[in-house]
Amino acid sequence: MNRPTYIHAVVLGLFCLGFGLMLALLDLVTEEDIALRMVEDKQSSLAKVIPANLFDNNLVEDVLKVSDPSGAEVEVYRAKRAGKVTGVAYEIKGSGYAGAIRLMLGVDAEGRVLGVRAIAFKETPGLGDKIDEKKSDWITKFTGLKLGAPPKEKWKVKKDGGQFDQFSGATITPRAVVGAIRGGLEFFDTHKAKMLETH
Amino acid sequence: MTASYRTIVRDGLWDNNGVLCQMLGMCPTMAMTATATNGLGMGLATAAVMAASNLLIAIFRNYITQEVRIPVYILIVAAMVTVVDLTFNAWMHELYKVLGLFIPLIVSNCLPLARLEVFAAREPVLPSLVDGLFMGIGFTLALTVIGAVREIIGGGTLFVDAALLLGPAFHFMETKIYSGNSVLVFILPPGGFIVTGLLVAGKRYLDIRAGKPIVTGPVGHGV
Numbered sequence: 416m417n418r419p420t421y422i423h424a425v426v427l428g429l430f431c432l433g434f435g436l437m438l439a440l441l442d443l444v445t446e447e448d449i450a451l452r453m454v455e456d457k458q459s460s461l462a463k464v465i466p467a468n469l470f471d472n473n474l475v476e477d478v479l480k481v482s483d484p485s486g487a488e489v490e491v492y493r494a495k496r497a498g499k500v501t502g503v504a505y506e507i508k509g510s511g512y513a514g515a516i517r518l519m520l521g522v523d524a525e526g527r528v529l530g531v532r533a534i535a536f537k538e539t540p541g542l543g544d545k546i547d548e549k550k551s552d553w554i555t556k557f558t559g560l561k562l563g564a565p566p567k568e569k570w571k572v573k574k575d576g577g578q579f580d581q582f583s584g585a586t587i588t589p590r591a592v593v594g595a596i597r598g599g600l601e602f603f604d605t606h607k608a609k610m611l612e613t614h
Numbered sequence: 615m616t617a618s619y620r621t622i623v624r625d626g627l628w629d630n631n632g633v634l635c636q637m638l639g640m641c642p643t644m645a646m647t648a649t650a651t652n653g654l655g656m657g658l659a660t661a662a663v664m665a666a667s668n669l670l671i672a673i674f675r676n677y678i679t680q681e682v683r684i685p686v687y688i689l690i691v692a693a694m695v696t697v698v699d700l701t702f703n704a705w706m707h708e709l710y711k712v713l714g715l716f717i718p719l720i721v722s723n724c725l726p727l728a729r730l731e732v733f734a735a736r737e738p739v740l741p742s743l744v745d746g747l748f749m750g751i752g753f754t755l756a757l758t759v760i761g762a763v764r765e766i767i768g769g770g771t772l773f774v775d776a777a778l779l780l781g782p783a784f785h786f787m788e789t790k791i792y793s794g795n796s797v798l799v800f801i802l803p804p805g806g807f808i809v810t811g812l813l814v815a816g817k818r819y820l821d822i823r824a825g826k827p828i829v830t831g832p833v834g835h836g837v
Contacts, residue, residue: 418679427682430674434693441700448704455707537715541648541769541801549775584798 456534461492461504463548464521464530469501470494481505481606489602491610494521500611502529503603509595512587513537516546520599524611527561531596536588543588553580553589562600570597619744626748629826632725633756633810634817639725643757644806646716649769651776653761654754656716661750663694664726668746670694671734678735687730688721695720712778725753756813763809766791768800 454475461474472495479491494502504521516536521529531554533546545551556579562570571577572590581589603610632638639660646656667690671678678686699717702710720726729749734742766772776787799805 423679423682426677426679427685430678430686430689434689438693438696438700441697445700445704449700452703452707539648539802541765542798549778 460519460532460534461521463532464504464519465494465502466529469496469523469529471496474504479503479610481602481609483602491606493610495613498613500524500613503610504529505599505602506534507595507599507602509591511536511538511591512543512585513539516588516591516595518592518595518599520596522600522603525561526600526603526607527559528557528596528600530555531557531599533592538588539585542582542585545582545585546588546592553582554592557596562597562604567597619741622741622745623748626745626750626752627755628752628817631756631817632749632753633760634814636725636728637814638728639723639753640810642716642719642723643760643810644803645719647757647761647764647806647809648801649765649771649775650758650761650773651779652716653757653759654776655713655779656719657750657754657757659698659713659717660720660723660726661747661754663691663698663720664729664746664750664753665743666694666697666746667691667726668729668734668742669739671730672737672739672742675735683731683735687727691726691730692721709779712775725749760806760809760813763813764800764805767797768802768805770794770796 458475465474472493474492474494477493477495479493480488481491483489489505491503491505493500494504502521502523504519507518507520509516509518514537516538517534518531519534520531523529532548533554536544536546538544538546546554548554565578568576569578570593572579572581572586572593574581574586575590577593579589579593626632630636633640633643642656642660647653667687670690671687674686695717698720699714702713702717726746729746733745737745762772765774770790770792772789772791773787777783777785780787800809
């Protein structure tokens with residue numbers, strides 16, 4: 416092996432350069448499609464939490480930025496029919512058994528839940544993943560409820576003295592989801608005026 | 615030491631199975647086998663990455679110097695994983711929503727790396743491609759079987775969500791075997807260790823009965 420040492424650096428460098436270029440090119444090619452898919456995903460998750468008869472605008476484009484209690488900005492999508500706000504949808508987060516649970520919450524102008532869906536989570540398959548509407552109808556049972564009906568202290572899982580079922584073997588996940596929805600509705604109450612005003 | 619294709623295929627699927635014999639790739643094996651469908655999806659994505667990276671290393675093997683081979687292997691595996699990740703995200707988005715979480719995990723799997731080192735770095739292009747593909751398929755089979763056992767005992771179902779992974783035509787695969795009284799621990803992490811251990815023991819038992827010598831670890835393919 417009389418090859419000079421720098422030859423290894425050259426080999427490794429060339430491979431890095433080659434594959435780096437290839438990945439950069441692929442990223443360029445896929446960038447637009449991936450962005451489109453993200454918008455489609457957002458549209459379909461919004462469509463699940465706001466009934467189609469409530470709006471005639473493009474939900475994805477009607478975004479209002481509102482700060483939540485922690486200071487982070489929440490993107491609020493507004494459903495409008497004939498120029499009047501009929502409902503809003505925004506992402507809420509719960510802290511589950513395995514990291515954050517992201518949910519999309521739709522609320523009508525009176526503060527009633529129009530629908531809520533889990534959009535991303537890493538909960539245990541077979542246990543915590545029952546929050547997914549594909550696995551169980553648990554998440555659909557929130558539709559039509561609001562703060563006050565049931566009363567605020569009942570917005571908990573049964574184990575904590577509330578009225579919502581937990582899953583056998585998993586309490587942390589439903590507790591996080593119920594808490595997130597309650598927080599989401601409180602967020603609506605706080606910013607109701609701003610969310611519902613029409614320009 | 616060019617092996618015959620028959621041996622390569624047999625090695626990948628059974629004799630030197632990545633999970634059941636070489637005991638490699640245990641991280642995704644434990645993490646992704648709570649259901650048979652998850653195991654199948656993870657296995658197929660891994661098989662694609664393994665076939666592609668084996669092929670590339672076999673093509674470039676004469677240009678890669680001994681001293682920097684490991685970083686080059688890792689670079690190529692990571693690049694292939696990124697290719698799979700980006701293309702699935704852009705053009706097979708439904709599948710990506712199911713597999714997306716698992717794809718980056720492939721980088722942490724040492725089975726592709728081991729096949730690059732012991733096979734693709736020494737063998738011609740075509741056998742290397744076959745080796746990567748069949749090692750990947752063997753990995754897929756092992757993961758699917760482990761997933762199926764865990765899912766049946768732990769949840770009472772089999773191939774739940776198969777239609778999400780393979781398309782609506784595969785709804786028939788989703789079976790509910792029984793309800794209630796499932797042994798939850800099999801879906802939880804300990805179940806992965808228990809089932810994998812039992813399957814490794816079962817494979818050894820069959821091999822001994824067939825009169826094959828007992829091999830511990832990847833003997834003959836030295837890792």
